[in-house]
Amino acid sequence: MTDIFRRVGDKWSMLLVILLGARPHRYNDLHRAVEGISQRMLTRTLRTLETDGLVQRAVHPTVPPSVEYSLTPLGRTLLEPLSALADWAVLHEAEINEAHARHTSG
Amino acid sequence: MTDIFRRVGDKWSMLLVILLGARPHRYNDLHRAVEGISQRMLTRTLRTLETDGLVQRAVHPTVPPSVEYSLTPLGRTLLEPLSALADWAVLHEAEINEAHARHTSG
DNA sequence: CAGCATCCTACCAGATACTG
C-alpha cells in the first residue's frame, strides 16, 4: 500500500491527476498549468501515471504533433479520495502553519 | 498545498497517522508496528508530524520513561481523507499491478 | 525505554542544451 502512496502521493502526481480530472490536457497545457514543474519531471510523472494505468496518452499524428493526456476510468476513481485530501490540505493549511510557528518560536 | 502533501503524503507519515488514529502508541510500539522503519526515520517523522500539529507527544516521567504519541484534533481531521485514499490504494492495487504488467510486457 | 549524533549511499529533481 505504501508503494501505491509513494507513486500517487508525490508532489506532482496528485496535481496532474486533479488537473486531468477537470479536462484532458496537452503536454504544454500541463507544463504551463503546473507552475514550476520541469519538462523532465512532467514527462517522468506522466509516464509513471501511464504505467500505473491512471492516465492515458493519445497521440494525434498531425503537424505539428499533438498529444492529449486524460484520466483512465481507474484514474477517475482516484479523483474523489485525492480531492478530499487536497481539500483537507487547503482547509487546514493555516492551522499547520500556525502549529509550525508555535514550534519554531516557542 | 503541495507542501502539505509532501509532508503528509510521504512514505511513513500516512502510516503513522493511520496507526495513531486507531489508538495512541508508544515509541517502541510504533517501531514494531511499522515494519521496516529505522529509529532515525521514526523519530524524524514523528517530529515533523508534531511540528505540523498533527501528532502530540506526552512524556510520562516514570522509570523507565514512557512516551505516548497520539493524534491531535487536527490530526484526527486528516484521518478521514487519508483513510479514503488508503482504502482506494488497497482496493485498486491489483489493477495497478495489472497495468504495470501490460506496460512491461507489451 | 526512548531517543540523539554521525557517517554514508543512492536516488531524486532541477537546470540546461539538444531533437524529430
Next chain:
DNA sequence: CAGTATCTGGTAGGATGCTG
C-alpha cells in the same frame, strides 16, 4: 509541439554506536 540527454547538487533514508 513534445519530448530526450546529460550533468550535478540536495536530500531521503539506512547502519551503527552512544546516552539519560
